[in-house]
Amino acid sequence: MKFSIGVIGPPDLVDKTLQFAESFPQYRFLKLRYEDENDTVPLFEKNRGQMDVCLFTGNWPYFKVMNHYGGRDSGIPLVYVCDTSLGIYQALAKMLHDGVDTRRLSIDTATPGEARQCLSDVGLSPDALYFLPVESPMEKSEFVSFHRTLWEEGKTSAAATFLRSAYVELSGCGMPVYRCTPSLGGLKEGLVRAVLELEALKAKASQLVVGLVSTGRVPDPVSPPDDPDGRREEGEEHRASRHRELANGQNSRAKLLKMLLEWAGPLGVSVIPQEGGRFSVFMTRGVLDEVTHGQTAFETAPRISKACGLPVFFGFGVAPTASLSFANATLAINYAIETSQSCAFAVFEDSRVVGPLGPAAESAPSHPLEFTTSTTDPSLVSMSSQSGLSVATISRVQAALRTNGSLFITTEQLATYLSISKRNARRILARLEETGLARVAGLNQAGTRGRPQKIYRVSLS
Template identity: 30%
Template sequence: MKLRLGVMGADDSLEIIQSVLPDFPEIECLPIVYWKEEDIVDLLLPHVDEVDMWLFSGKVPYALAKATERVQVPMAYVPHIGASLYRTLLHLSHEIGIQVNEVSFDTFSSDELEHFLQEAGIADGYSWLRHYEGAISATELADYHESLWREKKTKAAVTCLRTADLELKKRGVPSYRVLPTRAGVLSVLHMLLRTNEMLHFKDSQIAVQMMEIDPFRELAGGTFSTDEWQNAEIKTMEKLLRYTKYLQGSLKTAGPGRYVIFTTRGRLQEVTHDYKTIPDLEGMFGIRADLVTCGIGIGKTAYEAEIHGGTALLHAKERGTGNWMVFFDDKSVVGPLGRDEQIAYRYSSQQLQEVSRQTSLSVATLSKLDSILKKRGTAMINAHELAQHMQILPRSARRILIELESKGIAEVVGEESPNPRGRPRKVYKITL
C-alpha cells in the first residue's frame, strides 16, 4: 500500500522535492504550491483527510499547519542547515566575494549556525541573525534584512523563506535564498517511510478492552430470579458480540459481569477518535454507557496488553462506574475518555520513583499529580482543586498534600477563601 504524501511548499522548493519523488515508487504525492503564507491554511484544510503524512518545504508552512491543530497525521519539513546553507555560502564567498560576517541570516538558531560554521571550517563568525520560533511574516524578515543593509552593516541577506527573498529583491536588497538539497529531501523521505512502517506496526499491535458491566441494575424492583439474572447476562453478551464484531475482535468472559475483547490498536484508536471519546454504545448496540467501566490496554504481546488492560480498568474503577482509561505500552495512562478534563501520566519517571520512595505515595498518584500541575500550567494547587481533578475526596487530597509538605516537596504559600463564611483553603506550591 502506497504512502499518500501531501507536499506543500514554495514553487522553487517544491520543484526540488518533486524531482526526488520518482525514486520512491512507494510514495503517492499530492503537491500544493503556495505564494503567500496567509494562504497556507486555506490551501491545506481541504486535503487534511486525503493523505497519510505531510511534508513541508520549510519551517514556516510547517509551523502554520501545526498551529491549526486540524492535521492529525505526522508532519515534517526539510531543514535548510547543512549542505543547503553550505552551497549558498560557497556561492557568496567564491563568486560574489562576500564573507559570512558581512551577511544577515534568518531562521537558524545561534547554536545551529555556530555549529555549522565550525564544521565548515569558516573562521569568521556571523554577525547578524534573526531566529524565530514557529511562523513569521515575509514583511517582518524583509524589514530586518533591509534595515541592516541600508545602514551598511551588511552587504547581503541570506533567507530561508521564498516570500521574504522575493520581497527583498523587490526592495533592491541583495538576497540569496537557501534552498533544500536533494540529499536533504532524500533523508526526510526515508525518515517518513520508516515512520509509516512504524505506524502500521503500531496499528497492528494487540489491544485489549477489559469491561465491567452491571446489567442487573436495569432489572425492575431490585429483586429477580436466577432465570432473569441469566437472561440479563445473555442479552449483555449478545450486545457485546455485536460490538466485538464492530471492533473486528474476539470476546471472552472473565468472571461475572467482566468481559475482555481482543482487537488491534489501530481499530480502537479509530473508534475512540484517538482515545478521546467513548463509542456510542447505547445508540449503536443498546448498552447503557453509565453501566460500563472500561480499561484499554496496549502491548507488544497479548499477555502484556491484557495486563495493561487490567491496570487501566483499576484506574477507571477508582473514578467510578462509567469511566474509561487507557494504559499504553510506554507505561503512560490517559483518561477518562469522553470527558472535557482528561489527564495523561506516566509510570516510568525516575524522579517520581524517587519521590515515591521518600513518601508514602505511589508513583501512579504522583504521576497523576504531575500531569494535573502541567495541565494547569502552575505548581500551585489547593486540596479542593486537587480532589476535583483526581476525582477523590477533599480529605484524601489533603492527605496527599500534607504528606508532600512533611517531606519538603510541597510548601504552603498562601490561603484562599472560597466565600466570606467558608474556611480558608491552603494553597500549596509543589516541586516534584
C-alpha cells in the same frame, strides 16, 4: 487503503520533492503548494485529515505549524527538510558567478557555524557576516527588514535568504539577494525520513491491544438460604428476590454483549466473554487511537451503560507482548472501576496511564489525565516513600495540578480531576500535608455551604 504523505512548500520545491515519489508506490502523496508562506497553517489544517505524515520543504513552515499548536501534538508526525549547507553553497556559487562582493554578507536561517563553515569550504573569508538564525516562527517582514536595513546602511553588499517570499520582495527593491534552496539530495532525504516515520506509524498501528470490559460487580450465585428456625416463608421471599435480581442482571449482561458485538463488528474488534461477567476485546493500536480520538475521549462506555442500565468500564492495555498487554489492561480496568463512572483507561508499555476517557461532565476536566506508574523516577519514588502514597497516586496528583494550571487545589477539585470520591481526595491531601508535601494556604467560602473549603498548596516538583 493507502497511507498518505503530504508535502507542503512552495510549488518548485514540492514538485522537485515529488520527483522521488515513484520510488514509493505503496503510498499516496499530496501536493500541498502555497504562494505565500502565511498560507501554511490554513493549508495544513485543511488537509490534515487526509495525511498520515506531513513533510515540509523547509524549517520555516514547520515552525509555523508547530507554533500554531503551541507545543501540543498536531495529530500526525511532522518532518522538515534541513538541508541548509547545500543551500548556502548554491547561493555562494551564484554570487561568485555574478561577481558580487562577498566580503560583506547577511544570511538567514542557517546557524553562524554552518554559514562560516560553508564560506571557509569555498575559500571565502568575509570581513563582515550578519546572521538571522531561525529556531522559531518569524514573520516575512522580519526577514525583509533584517536584510534590507543592513544593505541600506551600507553594511552588506548582498544577502542569502531561505524564505521565498522574502527573496521576491527584496529582489523587487533592487537589492542583490540570492535564494537558498535544498538540493535534490536533501529533498530526497527529507522524503525518505517521512517514509520512515510512516513505516513506524504502520508498525505502531498494527500493535496488539488487549481490552477488558466489566460492569464492576459480579452477583453472588443464588442458593436457598438456611432456615434453622423454620422461617421458610421469609426465606422463599428473599430467594425469589435474589432470582429476580439475577435474572435482571443476566438480561442486562446479555444486552451488554449484544451492544459490544455491534460496536466491535465494524471496527474489526474481537469480543470474547470471560468468567465473572467480564469480556476480553482484542484490537490494533490503530483502532484504539480511532475509538479514543487519539486518547482524548471514549463515548462508547457511557453510551452502552445508559442502554444497558449497568455501569460499564473499559481497560485497554498496550505492550510488546499479549501477556504484558493483558497485565496493563487489568491495571487499566481497575483504575476505571475505581472512578465509579462508566469510562475507560489505557495503560501503555512505557508505564504511561491515560484516563478517564469518556464524555467529560460539566465539572470534569476537558481532557483526561496522563500520569505514570513507573518506579524509575527518583523524585516520584522519594515522594512516594515519604508520603506512603503509591507512585501512581503521586503522578496522578501531579497531572491534576498541571490540568488545574496551579499548585493550589481544593479537595473538591482534586476529586473531580481524579474521578474519585471527596473522601479519598481528602485522605490524599491529608497524607501529603502530614509529610510536608502540601500545606493549607487559605480558605474558599465562595459557592459553598457550611465550613469553607481548604485550599492546599501542593509541592510535588
